[in-house]
Amino acid sequence: MSKKIQAIRGMNDLLPDVSPRWQFFESRVRDLMQRYTFDEIRMPIVEQTALFARSIGEVTDIVEKEMYTFEDRNGDSLTLRPEGTASCVRAALEHGLLYNQTQRLWYQGPMFRHERPQKGRYRQFHQVGVEAYGFEGPDIDAEVILLSARLWQELGLTEHVTLELNSLGSSEARAAYRDTLVSYFEAHRELLDEDSLRRLASNPLRILDSKNPAMAEMLNGAPQLIDHLDEESRAHFEGLTAMLDAAGITYVLNPRLVRGLDYYCRTVFEWTTTALGSQGTVCAGGRYDGLVEQLGGKPTPAVGFAMGIERLILLLETLDLVPKEALGGCDVYLLPMDESTTIPALTLAETLRSAVPGLHLQLHCGGGSFKSRMKKADKSGATLALLLGPDELANDTITLKFLRQERDQQSLPQAALSATLAELLNLATATQPT
């Protein structure tokens, strides 16, 4: 066992029994993006290390200890992307997508973080991301939040997720508040616990979130973010909440909500669930107006979010929300009864696939006794079996057997088969049968 080569820790194979759930989810997402007119962009999985260091923040956990970084053969430092936003900005800038224009983009794919795996958290995980560039007002913030809300609606998740909302203020206001807060904590250094001392350097806003009762009094006296919000950010946030109210979206204002990545400013939000254990965030994002400039572009407002696909699929599984039809499978199992009908069965299968494009037909392969062929027909999950033996071959007929209901099998002319199957399975026939 241990000598066998196995998958890298935290990097999972998606086996055939779960891939239909992914396909179901992905097709819903793709459809939704088209309806909201977001265009797909695909970026490489590997980027220069500096891209992430400069965007995510040098002292964040992600950059400090969670990146898969290695040297290319020519000595360049490369990194497996830990998130998509930085790559997306890089790609958009590199190809002039942000020059005097707006963009509504989305992407999907694997991300990599070297963390200890646990439920809903893996070293290779997958995200769907949405990014909108060039829009200053809160309408686009509302638009992307509404898009996510509609996805929950269509997946049946609405009752199981909560939207939390906050504003961090402008980049300047946020930075100023951060400084104020750090000085406050420095002044009370002796009251800080070990975790908080570490956060003082990495993410001081997070200290406010500490549950340590010994620090409660000191935290209550800390300067509040809300008092440091600049006037424009306040108006922006009020605009957003008014739009969400008008759209009938319920949310919780969470003044403690702080995103981990350095580039966020103004609007931040998170969709959470209590159904997944400790990894409850299923989708999160916000505004990052300063990032494009930081990466060498003109100042460009931007909003986006990322969803964790593993977490959402886990949630769909837990709540049993994947419709049976989405699981695909086999409608019809066509079996030659012996070697003499192998080739006629093969050509008949092709004829049927042309005539009824929606048909999921499995042709029996691999020989075996008639009994074992029937067993395989049953195991395939098909509702119908088509039996082609020497007798049928001689008469140009086929035997149609119902595998899932008490109903006599019938013998039909092969010419009538495609129409019968289409009717039984409620499928359309090809407009121009070949």
Place this chain on the structure above:
RNA sequence: GUGGGUGUAGCUCAGCGGUAGAGCCCCGGAUUGUGACUCCGGUGGUCGUGGGUUCGAACCCCAUCAUCCACCCCA
């Protein structure tokens, strides 16, 4: 990076010092052209790996690896 749980057949697990087990799955048979239900038979394991204790270790001890859950952090 830290803490705890678990590693025995393809899968789910029992056995906890004395010859490695069950259920499911798979294969074959009872049934020559009829699957699922039933009955009968069969394939399959250096008990995660390495060391130690013992006359004897799947079982006790140590180490190591993997996995799960939690902390941290995050989607």
